[in-house]
Amino acid sequence: MLGDLDFSPLLESWRYLAAGLGVTLALSALTVVSSLLLGSAIGFARVYGPVWISRILTFYIDSMRAIPVLVVLVWMYFAFPLVAGISLPPFWAAWAALTMHVAAYVAEILRAGINSIRPGQTRAAQALGMSGAQVVSKVVFPQAVIRMLPALGSIVSVTIKDTAIAATIAVPEYMERSQTLAGQSFRPVEVFTTAMIVYFIILFPATRAVDMLYRRVAHLGRS
């Protein structure tokens, strides 16, 4: 049965797929940047903010850890317009939903990184007369950020994988284009197998790079 494979539909539609891959990469890049910004803001506010803000943000983070990203995507695309009265195009709905989701994970990584620096260091820095901002920017954060690097690096591959779920709200990224092509060409075996290889070729170097980075810098984060 696997003998009569025909990859010609893929060759004929390579531009169509390549455009999809472009959308995947663009959506991933935008999401990573916005999640890092939003996630850092949430993480810092949670650790250093007043108690009531910290409680609200903890609730937000834990809720995002509890709800599947598919559900956030579908809600953002189909239900949000009914509440807000404005509808977002699929790409931007996916961007907003993925950012909300991934930022929660970034915030959690940031908190874990900051909390991993022993409190004695903060007290020592304060005893030396440093201000709160100085303690964070000169003592805690430089060490925390190194410890956070591997986890933050893995956010990149998590995000690329999550963008594939945006196919369910018709974002024309690589997964969605593969589905369309599979349906039109009646060649799902060839199309989806190729898609697996394409995603692997993108994701594998990303995970390897994170591992390498970790081995290179891990000793810098020791205290």
Place this chain on the structure above:
Amino acid sequence: MTFDWGIIWHYRAALADGVAMTVLLAVATMLIAIPGGIVLALMRLSPLRPVSAASACFVEFFRNIPLILLVYWAYYVMPVAIGIEFSAFTTGLAALSLNVSAYNAETFRAGIVSIRRGQGEAALALGMSQWQVMRQVVLPQAVRRVLPVLASTWVSLFKDTSLVSVIGVSELAYVSLQIRSQTFRILEMLTAMAAIYWLLGYPQAKLVDWIHRRYGVSE
């Protein structure tokens, strides 16, 4: 625009079935993926290069592709490759198991490797057999390091079961989306779906935090 929240109560039986299917899928996947992960981890640590390489390839491959693609691939390619038609449930279970086994393999491997070599050597010097060393010295300690990570994987898995809705497994996401398209109660059903996942997932996320605090090994 008027909303009719009664629709959720009206479809409570269908939604409850969806929840049951979600839980069943997650439990069944874990029951396959824990032994699967242990076998893969032991293969990875094997001194035989081909065995170790086969396990490494399996783990790296399934960790580096989107799960939703794996679900589609299992749905379209598995029947052609093996020549047997599977039900949507079996297909979804297979895709989830492949994915989670790969993650568990890494978890178990890291757990076993984290126990210092000297301990195994000391136990061997005391006259224990290889098997006794593994069972009485390494594994009891490794479990402590593995448990928190397994708990996190469980929470991810619980959410990831929603992805098998794309091939028509009637779990919570699929059921909710079906009711939505039949009744056009979009906001109500999608919000209900999110709320039910939240009700199920939030306590789990909190429990995982507790397990990390209780069993987590810090420096």
